[in-house]
Amino acid sequence: MSHLPVSKTAAAVQPFHVMKILGEAKALEAAGQDIIHLEIGEPDFPSLPCVHEAVNQAMQAGLTHYTPTLGLPALRQKLAEFYGQFYHAQVPMERIMLTPGSSSGLQLLLTAILNPGDKVMLTDPSYPCNRQFVNLLHGQVISVPVDASSQYQLNSDLLQAHWQEGIKVVMVASPANPTGTVIEQTELVKMAQFLAKQNAYLLVDEIYQGLVYQRPAESILAHPNLPDNVLVINSFSKFFGMTGWRLGWLVAPLALMPILDRLGQNLFLAAPTLSQYGALRVLEPDALAQLEERRQAFEMRRNALLNAMQQAGWQVSVQPQGAFYVYWDVSNLTDNAEQLALDILHHAKVAVTPGKDFGEFKAKHHIRLAYTTSPERLTEAVKRITDYLATR
Amino acid sequence: MSHLPVSKTAAAVQPFHVMKILGEAKALEAAGQDIIHLEIGEPDFPSLPCVHEAVNQAMQAGLTHYTPTLGLPALRQKLAEFYGQFYHAQVPMERIMLTPGSSSGLQLLLTAILNPGDKVMLTDPSYPCNRQFVNLLHGQVISVPVDASSQYQLNSDLLQAHWQEGIKVVMVASPANPTGTVIEQTELVKMAQFLAKQNAYLLVDEIYQGLVYQRPAESILAHPNLPDNVLVINSFSKFFGMTGWRLGWLVAPLALMPILDRLGQNLFLAAPTLSQYGALRVLEPDALAQLEERRQAFEMRRNALLNAMQQAGWQVSVQPQGAFYVYWDVSNLTDNAEQLALDILHHAKVAVTPGKDFGEFKAKHHIRLAYTTSPERLTEAVKRITDYLATR
Ligand SMILES: Cc1ncc(COP(=O)(O)O)c(C=O)c1O
Ligand SMILES: Cc1ncc(COP(=O)(O)O)c(C=O)c1O
Numbered sequence: 001m002s003h004l005p006v007s008k009t010a011a012a013v014q015p016f017h018v019m020k021i022l023g024e025a026k027a028l029e030a031a032g033q034d035i036i037h038l039e040i041g042e043p044d045f046p047s048l049p050c051v052h053e054a055v056n057q058a059m060q061a062g063l064t065h066y067t068p069t070l071g072l073p074a075l076r077q078k079l080a081e082f083y084g085q086f087y088h089a090q091v092p093m094e095r096i097m098l099t100p101g102s103s104s105g106l107q108l109l110l111t112a113i114l115n116p117g118d119k120v121m122l123t124d125p126s127y128p129c130n131r132q133f134v135n136l137l138h139g140q141v142i143s144v145p146v147d148a149s150s151q152y153q154l155n156s157d158l159l160q161a162h163w164q165e166g167i168k169v170v171m172v173a174s175p176a177n178p179t180g181t182v183i184e185q186t187e188l189v190k191m192a193q194f195l196a197k198q199n200a201y202l203l204v205d206e207i208y209q210g211l212v213y214q215r216p217a218e219s220i221l222a223h224p225n226l227p228d229n230v231l232v233i234n235s236f237s238k239f240f241g242m243t244g245w246r247l248g249w250l251v252a253p254l255a256l257m258p259i260l261d262r263l264g265q266n267l268f269l270a271a272p273t274l275s276q277y278g279a280l281r282v283l284e285p286d287a288l289a290q291l292e293e294r295r296q297a298f299e300m301r302r303n304a305l306l307n308a309m310q311q312a313g314w315q316v317s318v319q320p321q322g323a324f325y326v327y328w329d330v331s332n333l334t335d336n337a338e339q340l341a342l343d344i345l346h347h348a349k350v351a352v353t354p355g356k357d358f359g360e361f362k363a364k365h366h367i368r369l370a371y372t373t374s375p376e377r378l379t380e381a382v383k384r385i386t387d388y389l390a391t392r
Numbered sequence: 393m394s395h396l397p398v399s400k401t402a403a404a405v406q407p408f409h410v411m412k413i414l415g416e417a418k419a420l421e422a423a424g425q426d427i428i429h430l431e432i433g434e435p436d437f438p439s440l441p442c443v444h445e446a447v448n449q450a451m452q453a454g455l456t457h458y459t460p461t462l463g464l465p466a467l468r469q470k471l472a473e474f475y476g477q478f479y480h481a482q483v484p485m486e487r488i489m490l491t492p493g494s495s496s497g498l499q500l501l502l503t504a505i506l507n508p509g510d511k512v513m514l515t516d517p518s519y520p521c522n523r524q525f526v527n528l529l530h531g532q533v534i535s536v537p538v539d540a541s542s543q544y545q546l547n548s549d550l551l552q553a554h555w556q557e558g559i560k561v562v563m564v565a566s567p568a569n570p571t572g573t574v575i576e577q578t579e580l581v582k583m584a585q586f587l588a589k590q591n592a593y594l595l596v597d598e599i600y601q602g603l604v605y606q607r608p609a610e611s612i613l614a615h616p617n618l619p620d621n622v623l624v625i626n627s628f629s630k631f632f633g634m635t636g637w638r639l640g641w642l643v644a645p646l647a648l649m650p651i652l653d654r655l656g657q658n659l660f661l662a663a664p665t666l667s668q669y670g671a672l673r674v675l676e677p678d679a680l681a682q683l684e685e686r687r688q689a690f691e692m693r694r695n696a697l698l699n700a701m702q703q704a705g706w707q708v709s710v711q712p713q714g715a716f717y718v719y720w721d722v723s724n725l726t727d728n729a730e731q732l733a734l735d736i737l738h739h740a741k742v743a744v745t746p747g748k749d750f751g752e753f754k755a756k757h758h759i760r761l762a763y764t765t766s767p768e769r770l771t772e773a774v775k776r777i778t779d780y781l782a783t784r
Contacts, residue, residue: 003591004621005560006651010504013654046454055666056448062438064636100492100638103660111528112402116508132658136503138530168397199395229396244456244665246492246638259398262405266524268495272664273636274447 013132018353021341025351036381038369039351041177042243043298043324047278048290051242054281055274064273069264070257071098071249072276078283079249086288089221095251097260098271098279102207102235102248107133108267109203109231109250112259113168114139121162122171123154125178125327125358125366127205130171142167145361148317152179152327156190163198169231170195173205175212178358178368179327180320182212188220196227203231207248210239210291212322213299221251228253236275238323239291240282245275298324304375308382324371327355331365333389341367348388350381405524410745413733417743428773430761431743433569434635435690435716439670440682443634446673447666456665461656462649463490463641464668470675471641478680481613487643489652490663490671494599494627494640499525500659501595501623501642504651505560506531513554514563515546517570517719517750517758519597522563534559537753540709544571544719548582555590561623562587565597567604570750570760571719572712574604580612588619595623599640602631602683604714605691613643620645628667630715631683632674637667690716696767700774716763719747723757725781733759740780742773 018039025035058064070076076093083089099105106129114120116138122130124143134141144162146152154172170191174183192202202220210217220230235248248271252260264270281287305326309316315329334340338354344367345351355366371378410431417427450456462468468485475481491497498521506512508530514522516535526533536554538544546564562583566575584594594612602609612622627640640663644652656662673679697718701708707721726732730746736759737743747758763770 004593004645004647005505005507005510005591006648007504007506009507010651010655013651013658015650015654016657042458047451047456052448052451055451056444059439059444059447064439064634066434066635100664101661103658107659112399113397114399115397115401116530118397129658136655136659138508199397201396242456243458244662246660246662246664253396255396256398258407259402259405262407263402263528265408266405266495266521267499267528268638269493270636270638272492272638272667274666275664 009135009138012135016128017338017357021345021351021353024342025345028345028349033349035345036350036377036384037373038371038381039353040370040372042372043238043241043294044372045241045294047242047245048282048287050284050287051278051282055278058274058277063277067270067273067276069261069270071271072280075276075280078280082283083219083221086217087219087222089219091221091251094257095254097250097252097257097264098276099248099250099264100268100271101237101246102205102233103129104268105233105248105250106130106205108260108263109233109252110134110137110139110169111263112256113201117166119164119167120169120171121159121167123152124361125152125355125363126171127173127177128357143359147362148329151181151318152176153181153183154191155183155187156194159191160194167198167200169201169203171203171205173207175208175320175322177208177323178325178353178355179318180323180325181318182215182321185218185220185223189223189226192220192227192230196229201229201231203233205233207233207235208238208323209234211295211298211324213302215321236279236282239295240279241291241294242275242278242282245272245278247271247275247279298371301371301373301375301378305369305371305378305382308379312382312386326369326371328367328369329365330367331362335364337364337367344385344388348384350384401527401530404527408520409730409749413737413743413745416734417737420737420741425741427737428742428769428776429765430763430773431745432762432764434764435630435633435686436764437633437686439634439637440674440679442679443670443673447670450666450669455669459662459665459668461653461662463663464672467668467672470672474675475611475613478609479611479614481611483613483643486649487646489642489644489649489656490668491640491642491656492660492663493629493638494597494625495521496660497625497640497642498522498597500652500655501625501644502526502529502531502561503655504648505593509558511556511559512561512563513551513559515544516753517544517747517755518563519565519569520749535751539754540721543573543710544568545573545575546583547575547579548586551583552586559590559592561593561595563595563597565599567600567714569600569715570717570745571710572715572717573710574607574713577610577612577615581615581618584612584619584622588621593621593623595625597625599625599627600630600715601626603687603690603716605694607713628671628674631687632671633683633686634667634670634674637664637670639663639667639671690763693763693765693767693770697761697763697770697774700771704774704778718761718763720759720761721757722759723754727756729756729759736777736780740776742776
């Protein structure tokens with residue numbers, strides 16, 4: 001096999017380090033151990049029963065063929081209305097495209113924009129796949145190290161301080177993975193305006209939109225005088241609780257839509273049809289009301305976890321405002337967060353994600369905790385870890 | 393907008409020309425006209441009721457989360473058994489990966505292999521997306537013109553005649569789109585063996601596997617002494633009648649699997665979960681028996697269409713043996729198949745696909761007819777076109 005060709009870029013793609021933790025956690029579980037999972041980046045809730053009913057009806061009606069590449073017109077229209085109603089944003093359906101997960105949305109947008117050698121600015125830490133999308137397109141990642149001093153986020157000052165020629169896209173996520181922090185809308189708009197002058201795009205990942213606590217859910221698209229360089233991706237995975245359905249969407253300037261359509265025709269043909277019928281249903285008011293209850297459940301979990309961490313005297317350098325993650329600063333405990341994560345798994349029986357999965361900057365001093373389980377299990381997890389740390 | 397950056401490669405991606413036909417067909421239908429659709433590359437049948445039941449059960453059981461990137465282990469295992477039982481092929485589940493449509497399988501494999509500048513050999517005509525995958529990876533397409541003299545397919549002689557340094561992958565499809573022709577297994581194996589000596593891969597698109605007429609369904613994987621350079625993609629779209637479910641699979645050498653896994657983690661996370669539960673069901677014997685009935689229905693359609701074409705005196709230069717396409721040689725009628733397709737739509741009210749969508753070689757002399765509708769409609773379509781041609 002070694003004589004057969006392989007892509008250098010593809011071979012350089014790193015695995016998620018949490019996979020090692022996951023593998024060992026599974027082995028421990030197979031051996032009868034009770035493991036608390038704080039490493040899982042998806043809601044534990046299944047999708048809503050009303051979604052299942054709608055999908056059932058669509059199946060019975062034989063609606064199982066390819067949809068248009070841009071998605072079902074009715075769903076694009078519904079998303080346009082959703083923006084109007086819940087975000088006071090005027091987004092015509094012509095600017096909306098359904099994608100097979102926002103993963104494909106990210107890939108599609110970057111593929112539509114980048115030529116080899118083009119630069120993309122993003123933060124360290126951030127969602128790991130973004131770096132790989134850029135690498136696979138032979139672009140260059142311009143990594144801006146961020147920490148608690150900027151809420152682990154980019155802002156207009158940082159952006160300008162790190163600006164360099166050749167950057168075509170700046171990627172942010174709000175709320176972010178792995179930190180759960182939010183960028184204020186005014187700051188986002190300032191960045192968009194600066195980038196517009198530089199003929200560069202601002203790509204805002206709003207996949208955790210809706211999952212915010214003690215503050216309103218927002219979209220950058222609500223801003224009335226937004227320049228035309230703003231790209232948005234979103235997904236039915238997180239707030240809507242539909243990870244396995246592989247359905248997301250993107251919003252792009254009208255002028256990009258024909259290119260995105262043609263790329264989609266070739267790269268994936270269309271997003272999954274029944275997922276689109278399910279999504280039509282999940283955007284109805286009664287379904288959204290149920291999702292609001294789930295959001296409140298996440299809020300209670302968040303508070304339970306943060307309280308327990310505080311009482312245990314752990315360093316929580318910023319209060320996460322969204323998503324379902326806390327980025328735990330373990331610099332007082334170790335210089336090797338990956339080893340600590342393994343120790344915590346084996347001694348405290350709690351699975352967590354080492355910072356290394358999200359970049360390099362202070363990665364060895366951070367661990368991501370996902371509160372995708374019950375408040376009781378979260379409190380129990382903190383107790384287990386505290387007990388273990390006391391023995392070290 | 394014009395000042396904002398755009399990828400040159402992405403901007404160069406051509407739309408499917410049939411989209412124009414489709415758009416005009418829809419307009420005619422909206423105006424009350426009865427259009428016969430022979431342009432549609434997917435079965436008209438919906439997916440099977442037993443699949444819908446299985447998906448319903450999976451939804452009720454809350455199985456709506458992400459699966460592992462390689463796919464549900466049970467489904468990988470089931471596909472391994474499927475190869476053993478129906479194709480007498482020994483394919484361990486470790487070599488099988490589920491993908492969101494075989495579209496993603498094609499993208500994934502080429503991404504795993506190609507460095508910029510690497511060459512990929514494929515035929516003209518062939519499935520149009522393959523060329524775009526190569527272009528988007530900054531590879532170079534080596535196009536081998538094929539016509540009726542080689543059944544519109546590559547063979548070992550043609551491959552060697554067109555061989556050049558730098559080719560890393562040769563792509564074939566059997567049965568093929570747009571021609572429905574098959575490559576004999578002995579020929580495929582000869583090609584694989586030649587390519588193995590050149591350290592290059594043979595990628596066999598078996599997406600129309602199972603849809604063959606008057607001959608047995610086959611897989612190259614059945615060959616006992618196959619070199620390790622063979623890649624296969626397949627899909628639940630066509631034979632299994634599950635286009636909108638966006639589920640395919642690939643078979644690759646073990647050594648490539650870790651790279652494919654990591655690429656998949658980043659590019660799409662996982663294939664749609666419920667589609668995977670549906671696929672588990674569709675591989676059961678009773679479901680396969682229903683699909684065999686559908687295959688017979690396609691065979692009747694094929695015969696009806698070919699008979700009608702023959703009686704009308706049309707040029708059918710090769711007998712298609714699989715898929716659901718006839719590549720109609722219209723060189724005696726026009727030098728502009730695209731214009732003829734438009735004329736046929738407007739005068740005969742039949743929608744067809746111009747050869748241009750599949751390449752350049754003799755494209756202006758060919759039209760693809762898809763027999764994805766009833767024998768009656770197929771016969772009627774030939775009559776309508778014949779009547780129109782008589783008036784020209
Ligand atoms: C910040 C962020 N963006 C995008 C994604 C991709 O999710 P999906 O493809 O399910 O929409 C994820 C998944 O975890 C994420 O955390
Ligand atoms: C030859 C061939 N390969 C691959 C595909 C991709 O199909 P899917 O992504 O639905 O599996 C098609 C679709 O028409 C095709 O004709």
